[in-house]
Amino acid sequence: MSLLVLCDHDRGTLDEASLEALTFGRSLAATAGITCEAVVIGAGADTATALLAAHGAQRVHLADHDVLTDYGPEAWGETLTQLVRSIGATAVTACGTDRGNEVLAHVAARLDEPFVANCTDIDPGDAWTMTRVQWGGSLLEDATLDAGTRVVSVAHHAVEPSPAEEPGEGLVVPFTPDLRAEVARTVVKDRVVLTQGITLATSPVVVGGGRGVGSEDGFAQLEDLAGVLGGVVGCSRAVTNNGWRPHSDQVGQTGTRIAPDIYIAAGISGAIQHWVGAMAAENILAVNTDGEANMVAKAGYAVIGDLHKVIPAITEEIARRRG
Amino acid sequence: MRILVCVKRVPAPGSRINVTPDGDAVDTAHLGFTTSPHEECAVEEAVQIAEQHDGEVTVLTLGPAESEEQLRYAASVGAHNLVLIPITEVDWDPQRTASALTTAISGIEAADGTFDLILFGNESADTGGFQVGIRVAHALGRPVVNGIKGIDLADGAASARREIDGGFEVYEVPMPAVLGIKEGINLPRYPTMKGRLASKKAEVSATAVEAAAGGQTRVRLHRPLEQVSETVILGTGPEAAPAVVDLLEELGVLS
């Protein structure tokens, strides 16, 4: 009896998120009294074996096939499904990334089993009980799972990845799935690399603007402040809906999750769907005319006032001190 | 070109999400409802494709009778046909939902022809199950890719772009196909007055569909622990700037 953990990699370099899944998976497997095994799909994956063993994988299944030239949801889903059947795995998990959730949904569809996405906690009794996230993290759901093979993903960032106290054996087991050429229809055909500097997701400083900014042009003041702080501009959905900024600037449940040292949120009311995208910020400074705004209540720091006066004053004060 | 979009009606909470006392559902007593944002963009995408390729857009939802509101909204921005699968429960689990949608889609296709493209939202805004579109595609035997933020159609295939760290992946999916759409693929239009009026008269065809419950069962909903922090008010108006810059210096973000 085993728990199979899908680990993702890019030409041999493991995705950090996979180690979260493995860290979560090995303790789940231990509680359930089953073995924890990892699977990596596609060529070049063998270099990841040692790291997977260090994180608790007893076996590392290396799945390869001509069709598996690159990521493909159907090809990966079919491969994983065949492996689950072939080793008789009783549970399968992955980190709840775009790919992790996508592949597990394919596995569940093929096995005709439930799939519980984005769990933060699982108690593997006779029937498994779990806590999972809804609303992108604003709400939690306790659920039970009745299934032959348990298919569950672990919410991204819910676990801190750490090596196992007792490393796994890391026994390498090659696996060749039987794939019809048809599944190649959804394999990645091409990649476009956009050279970006600091991105919204990784910037140490984010200056966010909401409806209170009032217009597309109003963002110039926020750009200026972001510029002197070496940061980037973000925004709320009210702003993208108005066409003032591109969606790539949107912070929140259906936008980007940010985690800067400081988030300056100007003219943003702090709706829950915005907040889930901003709450990982180390510090938050709200600038709002309304002292009762939710963003002000939730922020560590606030300035009450018109952002069009406050933001330029901050930029000027920085310039003044820098001389 | 026949396009189907599957949408979900979801509550639109403000500063927090409240749960009913029994923990069964989101307390919607004082809330408005909306179309889940990814699906709102999927409807817009479908309407744009239909405009370019002389197509017809059908919008399908499984939900309470009130979901008619979301179907009519879709009509007000250009959808042609509206189909409702009414349910009386708060929510159906993902397997049950997918199975009912598959039955309904097969029925529509048997009568009116195959949909070249079926669009779903990447995940529903509320329950976030990340699977219904994939299950339906699998049941229909069609290719499916999630996370799509760009579509170009040519020669019976959909070239679909998916955002990844530092760029995007390109998929060439033969049609008929299923795609999971993400917000940001377009900027949805607002309904015109004419669209609004026409949508009031649009016909909604309602068909009850039965489907067996799946293996995931909700026990209760609850809010995550909130970190309560005292907000330090640094000042009022532009006079607060020196205090703000003191803070930035203290946090080491000025260097």
Ligand SMILES: Cc1cc2nc3c(=O)[nH]c(=O)nc-3n(C[C@H](O)[C@H](O)[C@H](O)COP(=O)(O)OP(=O)(O)OC[C@H]3O[C@@H](n4cnc5c(N)ncnc54)[C@H](O)[C@@H]3O)c2cc1C
């Ligand atoms: C399913 C779903 C998903 C969503 N996903 C997201 C998401 O990813 N990201 C997101 O942001 N939202 C999201 N939303 C929308 C969200 O609910 C809010 O509608 C949105 O965040 C509000 O944006 P806002 O704060 O800019 O606007 P408002 O709520 O209108 O707030 C404007 C604020 O500006 C202040 N203000 C006005 N003028 C000034 C001034 N001159 N100076 C200073 N302050 C001023 C006001 O006091 C107010 O607090 C989602 C909604 C739903 C239903």
